[in-house]
Amino acid sequence: MLEPVPSYTGRLAPSPTGRLHLGHARTFWIAAERARQSGGRLLLRMDNLDRDRCRDEYAQAALSDLAWLGLHWEAPVIVQSTRIARYRQALAQLHAAGFIFPCERSRRDVREAAGAPHEDDEEPIYPREFRPPAAAKGPPLGDVIHTNWRFRVPDGETLAFNDALVGPQSAEAGCDFGDFLVWRKDDLPSYQLASVVDDIDFGITEVVRGADLIRSTFRQLLLFHALGAPAPTFAHCALMRDESGRRLAKRHDALSLQTLRDQGVTPVDITAKFSAQS
Numbered sequence: 001m002l003e004p005v006p007s008y009t010g011r012l013a014p015s016p017t018g019r020l021h022l023g024h025a026r027t028f029w030i031a032a033e034r035a036r037q038s039g040g041r042l043l044l045r046m047d048n049l050d051r052d053r054c055r056d057e058y059a060q061a062a063l064s065d066l067a068w069l070g071l072h073w074e075a076p077v078i079v080q081s082t083r084i085a086r087y088r089q090a091l092a093q094l095h096a097a098g099f100i101f102p103c104e105r106s107r108r109d110v111r112e113a114a115g116a117p118h119e120d121d122e123e124p125i126y127p128r129e130f131r132p133p134a135a136a137k138g139p140p141l142g143d144v145i146h147t148n149w150r151f152r153v154p155d156g157e158t159l160a161f162n163d164a165l166v167g168p169q170s171a172e173a174g175c176d177f178g179d180f181l182v183w184r185k186d187d188l189p190s191y192q193l194a195s196v197v198d199d200i201d202f203g204i205t206e207v208v209r210g211a212d213l214i215r216s217t218f219r220q221l222l223l224f225h226a227l228g229a230p231a232p233t234f235a236h237c238a239l240m241r242d243e244s245g246r247r248l249a250k251r252h253d254a255l256s257l258q259t260l261r262d263q264g265v266t267p268v269d270i271t272a273k274f275s276a277q278s
């Protein structure tokens with residue numbers, strides 16, 4: 001049992017890029033349980049910024065699957081695609097304070113110059129030789145953005161946090177992760193920036209999400225600091241794997257909640273397993 005924390009505010013943050021599977025269900029169930037046991041609030045945020053991969057039907061399906069599972073969250077749902085102007089304000093704040101620089105390099109340039117990324121993270125470390133000198137005053141942002149903007153990480157600084165589920169974590173900026181995207185050349189915020197701005201604006205006190213995002217948490221700690229806001233605490237849930245040890249992904253249709261629902265599996269069958277594991 002967690003100590004009741006009256007001000008606890010948590011959030012569920014599905015990405016509507018496919019049907020939710022058992023791994024998502026487990027993470028979201030843990031998030032809901034932690035909010036419930038703390039006597040706190042639980043919000044739901046739809047991470048629908050990726051125009052190529054997100055679909056409304058998946059967003060509707062995610063809400064339906066989570067409600068079916070018995071999870072409750074407070075209305076209204078926070079929809080990231082409606083908050084672009086607010087993210088843009090945060091970007092201007094980072095720009096004015098000199099935290100970011102424009103980057104004309106393609107993903108491919110970065111990948112080729114950087115070598116292999118860490119296995120738990122898709123983003124290669126941004127090569128230092130691509131970075132403008134720290135003193136260089138960058139160009140203005142402009143009304144419409146056609147270039148990627150990156151956050152300049154403080155090389156050599158150690159970032160640390162004490163995860164409520166996986167214990168103490170630390171990473172060195174510039175070594176374990178590099179300069180990361182905050183705004184994309186298709187004029188949309190990156191996941192890192194949008195997530196932090198939402199967590200600040202909605203007063204999130206604890207972020208519960210999959211362990212695949214631990215490395216992103218270090219980037220996000222830098223963003224909370226740069227935006228002058230206290231960081232929440234974090235609880236990263238172990239990822240679920242299939243029989244061959246591969247991380248569950250949206251391609252695992254057999255384990256999608258829709259398939260399980262169609263087969264007559266009940267929410268209690270699923271959540272009873274989660275409680276036994278936690």
Ligand code: GLU
Pocket residue numbers: 013014015047195208209210213
């Ligand atoms: N939308 C992300 C996901 O589905 C989670 C992001 C977050 O919790 O910060 O993996």
